[in-house]
Amino acid sequence: MSWFILIFSGALEAVWAAALHRTSQARGRRRIAPGLLFLVSLMASTAGLTIAMQSIPTGTAYAVWVGVGVVLTSAYAIVTKVERPTAARLLLLGGIAACVVGLKVVA
Template identity: 80%
Template sequence: MAWLILILSGALEAVWAAALHRAAQATGRRRLLPGLVFLVSVLASTGGLAVAMQSIPAGTAYAVWVGVGVVLTSAYAIITRVERATAARIALLGGIAASVVGLKLVA
């Protein structure tokens, strides 16, 4: 169960990163919704990480949390055309994803 919470918390990291990006681009009242999404998702994400760390070693949990967040945030940026989908970028993100899986296998 701790691993599921950790993966979901990593996914929420991507949500708060995207919300933070949208809030930074918005002006006035348009900042309110992405700001609220950011606040709720960052609290849930770090809370989930804290829960997962009760069963998973801190270094492993943090590396997986960040890895999941980085891969999903980058995928979102590529899909929304904020970043280019180069072969090198895809290969390196694949390496991060493989490392996350590897950490699960050896933990």
């Protein structure tokens, strides 16, 4: 169950990163919704990391949390055309994803 919570928390990291980006693009009242999404997903993400770290070693949990967040945030940026899907970027993101899976296998 801890691994599921950790992966979900990493996905929420991507949500708050995307919401933070949207907040910087919006003006006036249009900033409220992404700002609230940022705050809620940030709190839920770190709470999930805290719960997962009770049974998963700290270094492993943090690396997986960040790795999942990085890969999903980058995938979102590529899909929304904020970043270009270069071969090098995709290869390196695949390497991060492989390392996250590797940490699960050896933990």
